[in-house]
Amino acid sequence: MLSYQHAYHAGGPADLHKHIVLAELLARLTQKPRAISYLETHAGRGLYDLEAAETRKTGEAAQGIARLDPDPATPFGRALAAVRAAAGPSAYPGSPAIARALLRPQDRLALMELHPSEHAALRTALAGAGVAIHRRDGLEGALALAPMAPRRGLVLVDPSYELKPEYAAVAGFVRRLVAKWPEATVLVWYPLLPALRHRELVAGLHPLAVRLDEVAFDPEPPRGMTGSGLALLNAPHGAEAAFAAAHAQAKGILRPLRTPAA
Ligand SMILES: C[S@@+](CC[C@H](N)C(=O)[O-])C[C@H]1O[C@@H](n2cnc3c(N)ncnc32)[C@H](O)[C@@H]1O
Numbered sequence: 001m002l003s004y005q006h007a008y009h010a011g012g013p014a015d016l017h018k019h020i021v022l023a024e025l026l027a028r029l030t031q032k033p034r035a036i037s038y039l040e041t042h043a044g045r046g047l048y049d050l051e052a053a054e055t056r057k058t059g060e061a062a063q064g065i066a067r068l069d070p071d072p073a074t075p076f077g078r079a080l081a082a083v084r085a086a087a088g089p090s091a092y093p094g095s096p097a098i099a100r101a102l103l104r105p106q107d108r109l110a111l112m113e114l115h116p117s118e119h120a121a122l123r124t125a126l127a128g129a130g131v132a133i134h135r136r137d138g139l140e141g142a143l144a145l146a147p148m149a150p151r152r153g154l155v156l157v158d159p160s161y162e163l164k165p166e167y168a169a170v171a172g173f174v175r176r177l178v179a180k181w182p183e184a185t186v187l188v189w190y191p192l193l194p195a196l197r198h199r200e201l202v203a204g205l206h207p208l209a210v211r212l213d214e215v216a217f218d219p220e221p222p223r224g225m226t227g228s229g230l231a232l233l234n235a236p237h238g239a240e241a242a243f244a245a246a247h248a249q250a251k252g253i254l255r256p257l258r259t260p261a262a
Contacts, residue, residue: 004160005118010048011092012060013217014228016068016250018189019098021213021230022156023075024242025187026102029154035106037153038099039145039184041138041173042160043111045121046096047087055092063217065092067253074249075102095156096126105130108153110145112138139173147181155181157188167197171204178208178233185234192216192227205231213243215254227257 029036050061070077079101083093096111109131113119119135127133134141142155159166174186190198192214216227232239247256
């Protein structure tokens, strides 16, 4: 069993990038009353406490959400406010909680999480009507479920990239997923690390029509991850605005990089 725990990174600059874009995309996908599906391959525990020892230890939240005062009129601000109203002022929503806060009773969620304690915590935080929580490999599970009904929807792919082969595996997974479920919008997160391993993932996505958004963390961390990347496929109309919204909302925390040509 791998050891990654998202509590160490919750609310950091990478989470802001991913979560603001996710919230903007979900707001666009739910503009029409028609139901949508939401699927996550790597869900995490769903709900985090910024006062927890793990979260305080890395200081990532101090460089991220602690420096932001989200506008409750934005989708991300709305989700954060809803989660804090229910769970207290030091709560920080993981991506499943952001999705549940923004989705409607007619929408369906399917969440994959392999780690036993993260899966148990996810069940405690998110179990409810319309939410299916699976303890299984996220890539295998998503391909088994695809296409979900309703077919219109969003798949978030957010692995921990603990193993080098994950970059190529994610690209291969996305190619198979969009072949099985062409209506799904797919959002893939990847880290920008000095070893530039994400290039293998991006190259593997390029046979598809993909939009990339890469940001550097400001200030630049002294070591480790220097920035965050998102790859978006089958984007809904106007989706470029989701990237611009994240840049505007997290200005001073995230610095947009010149995005490689898609
Ligand atoms: C980056 S975290 C997810 C964070 C979450 N998406 C969020 O934004 O709040 C990655 C998660 O994947 C889980 N994980 C690792 N390998 C997995 C696998 N093969 N299938 C499903 N989940 C896995 C880890 O336990 C961890 O909770």
